[in-house]
Amino acid sequence: MSNLRRSIILASRPKGAPSADNFALDESVMPKPAEGEVLTRTLWLSLDPYMRGRMSDKPSYAPPVAIGAPMTGETVGEVVESRDPRFVPGDVVTGAFGWQSHIISAGDRLTTIPKGAPYSAYLGVLGMPGATAYAGMTEIGQVKPGETVVISAASGAVGAVAGQLAKRAGARVVGVAGNPDKCLYIQDTLGFDECIDHRAVMDLDAALRDACPNGIDVYFENVGGDLQDAVYPLMNNFGRMIMCGMVAEYNDTKTRPGPNLMDVVRKRLRIEGFIVMDKPERFVDWRALAAPWVADGSLHFREHVVDGLENAPEAFIDLLRGHNFGKLVIRVAEPSKGA
Amino acid sequence: MSNLRRSIILASRPKGAPSADNFALDESVMPKPAEGEVLTRTLWLSLDPYMRGRMSDKPSYAPPVAIGAPMTGETVGEVVESRDPRFVPGDVVTGAFGWQSHIISAGDRLTTIPKGAPYSAYLGVLGMPGATAYAGMTEIGQVKPGETVVISAASGAVGAVAGQLAKRAGARVVGVAGNPDKCLYIQDTLGFDECIDHRAVMDLDAALRDACPNGIDVYFENVGGDLQDAVYPLMNNFGRMIMCGMVAEYNDTKTRPGPNLMDVVRKRLRIEGFIVMDKPERFVDWRALAAPWVADGSLHFREHVVDGLENAPEAFIDLLRGHNFGKLVIRVAEPSKGA
Incomplete structure (x- = not known):
């Protein structure tokens, strides 16, 4: 050495x-x-x-x-x-x-x-990103069968787990990612119902509307920016926005405006942020739950x-x-x- | 007849x-x-x-x-x-x-x-506005002793009850209202710790900072607009914004931008809307709780x-x-x- x-x-x-x-x-x-x-x-x-x-x-x-x-x-x-x-x-x-x-x-x-x-x-899957996906989906998302869940950065370390958890909960899951290979992986391997390649679509708002004909019940936010703008008006009554990160804005030198919050009142939205490290027990709980899924190959990463x-x-x-x-x-x- | x-x-x-x-x-x-x-x-x-x-x-x-x-x-x-x-x-x-x-x-x-x-x-106090204040404060606000709570439209039907509930929970309560008589009433009769007359102050942001030296843990939102802009940056970690209404924007013909949501992530904020009529049991619960307070004069209206x-x-x-x-x-x- x-x-x-x-x-x-x-x-x-x-x-x-x-x-x-x-x-x-x-x-x-x-x-x-x-x-x-x-x-x-x-x-x-x-x-x-x-x-x-x-x-x-x-x-x-x-x-x-x-x-x-x-x-x-x-x-x-x-x-x-x-x-x-x-x-x-x-x-x-x-x-x-x-x-x-x-x-x-x-x-x-x-x-x-x-x-x-x-x-x-x-x-990754058994570490901080996996525990992050788990905490957000269980504590804020609380997905019910048949709901529509949109996952941003869906092939990423957090998004891939979040979407698979939503599928396990019986939701219709739409991923958003940045190239065709990622979208293929998201649909074919991770088993999401749909995937939008945000770099390939001409009109992100329209693409999201088409992919979510029943609106959006749960949004797992990793990116912010244009995607957040497109998601927000499609949120359903009692929708949950799991605010995990906004990577598309991390390099911004000027803060962008956000959504007008009147929709939060009239649709009874819940917009909530969290940091996984705030509760260390989340890591223990998640590893106990997910290690067998990793071992049996049912949780993909x-x-x-x-x-x-x-x-x-x-x-x-x-x-x-x-x-x-x-x-x-x-x-x-x-x-x-x-x- | x-x-x-x-x-x-x-x-x-x-x-x-x-x-x-x-x-x-x-x-x-x-x-x-x-x-x-x-x-x-x-x-x-x-x-x-x-x-x-x-x-x-x-x-x-x-x-x-x-x-x-x-x-x-x-x-x-x-x-x-x-x-x-x-x-x-x-x-x-x-x-x-x-x-x-x-x-x-x-x-x-x-x-x-x-x-x-x-x-x-x-x-009023025993009706829809009272039940609204109760639902927002108990289900979303969850005020803890020593926290700072800001109430907008604080002499109004909802705000007056919300602030009194926050005082009962042991919080430091700051009201915001639109004239000196209302502020006097809010402090002297309702018992709030401070009141800001938003029409009288030159700089609302500064006035709110002065009134909330430890930041804001819970905000009861009835008005939106400039007050929301002033409150948002002062929210503390794990703060809750109870989204009840935004009356200052109801007559707007163009939607104003809202706050950038990155603070929701980093401060783990919860921003949640609700409509009291969604759960009729709130009315029953509130009347059972508050009717004795109205009778004994301890809940002012x-x-x-x-x-x-x-x-x-x-x-x-x-x-x-x-x-x-x-x-x-x-x-x-x-x-x-x-x-």
Whole structure:
């Protein structure tokens, strides 16, 4: 093992879309864990749209990453050195945060993944995005059989799970995605009833109306922008808008106006935001529910794998453009033999 | 009893603010109740902002009043003739609808009011507006002690009850109203902690920030417009916006833009609309809870009484301008002796 730790740090705050200049590769001396801490070697790093918010010093639900500090991100790592009796070298864990080759964490924050499990799945379908879809659909969506559910970014890490949960609840599910391959996957593999390719249609409002002849009961919002504008007037009485993210607006330098809220009164809409980390029990509940579905193949997921920590900035920039297809993960290193 | 029934009918649909021309007084032959029906003589008529929606043929949660048909409105009436065995002449009931001197109703829709009760209160504090405040505060607001609650149209029929419920729940309550007399009443009689006179302040945003140094946890929305714009950025994490009405925009001929919804995600806001009539049990629950508070004087209410059915159009036009002070009711007729 090299005696250097590699980190991708935030070099400057982006104005609009991030560029490679906003990131830098840093090498530093390998840290040593203190009492109660664990040093992990990163195997997989998760890249997710919310990280755009951490690059900015605009108000957010979490403090921004400081200039010069490592970017934050969920990882799967292998324990190298442990000063927490619950972990021994070779254990594979999730819960360590950072775009880094090695991470020091409080042992309390780590969770062991069973040996041989699909490790990267713990960053996607069984990780934060899966738990996000689960929390939004169960706590806010509360889908009933026969309802129409629209899922934005439907081939993404959150959307793919959200839509499959809606199908399991008996809904008619319409996905929205950004290219024909994604739409094919959404319909053929994920089993959604319809998919709209928002880059291919001439008139998004009309396409959505056609796909939702009975209106929309539940909307899972990941993107905002034009799609939100098209969805809002089609919401049915007692409709729910699950406000998870608005990635299409994350690079905006000027705030767009939103929908007039009179429809919320007259249609009795519920528009509600949530952050999955607010309730850690959601992760436990979701893994207990979904791990068997992943094992038996009934819950589908797709990963977009990029090799090498040094490629994380470019991959992240592409993620915000929707160029990924499936959950974006960086393969930082291979597990050691036996892990 | 005269053999003519007087009705205020909708003569034409308003463009923007309603004017007297949009209404007409109609006289017609006194109707006779059919089997299961009851004829009432109206004592009190309730005028409420939602009726502006019924004058329009824009989409709403209820069908519009037809041109030439009587305007709709809750009343308290005295039974004149009954073909429902549950009612006898002289009974005082609520549940009949119409800007009319006499109304035919299905007996199933009527509820008897105890003799000697403050009849008009069954149109306000114990009626639809009171039940509206109760439903919004309990089902959506869920106020916790120490939270900051802002009430718009705070001296109005709904706002006055909503704010008093928030005080009972242990909140710090800030009212917003449109003149100094209303603000005095809101603080001195209703017991709110602060009141902003939105017509008197130079800078509504600053006034609201000053009145809410800890931000806003719950907003009871009756008005929309500039006040909504001022409230939205001050909402705290996990804040609730109880979307009851937006009277400041009812006369708009062009829809205003609303707030960008990214704050809903990052602050985990809940913005939810409701219509009290969707759940009739709310009326029963509220009357059971609040009738003792009205009887013991601990729940304050104020009525703005206008005499004469023929004055209802002008009073309604003034209501939309905020010229009423307290729950607006029309005294249509006196009860007969013994009722």
